[in-house]
Amino acid sequence: MSDAPTVCANCHIMQSHLDGWYKSSHRNVAVCNDCHTPHTFLAKYYVKALNGYHHSLAFTTGNFHEPIQIRQSNRLVTEMACRHCHSDIVDEIDALHTPDKDMSCIRCHNSVGHLEF
Secondary structure, three states: OOOOOOHOOOOHHHHHHHHHHHHHHHHOOOOOOHHHOOOEEEEEEEHOOOOOOOOHHHHHOHHHHHHHOOOHHHHHHHHHHHHOOHHHHHHHHHHHOOOOOOOOOHHOOOOOOOOOO
């Protein structure tokens, strides 16, 4: 239920993501939930509950891919968060391009929130 990034990294597999977030420009303006959950109340807590269930199951059973990979549904949530916070510039970019299902902020800016070292 917390917004604290350290809570998201309570599993060792997320530590590198937290370390990368500390080095990113987003650390001053966004926490994990700002980018990885929807901005509406019900949708936010639905995604948090669903991810909490899947993460608990994966870490309890040890059945998860390493390095951790984002699910397609969570990739869409993150894409929508980019578009929400950066709507002014995204709207200008979208106006210049034909709608393309491959047009994605995180396709080109995949390490913005978690700089790799």
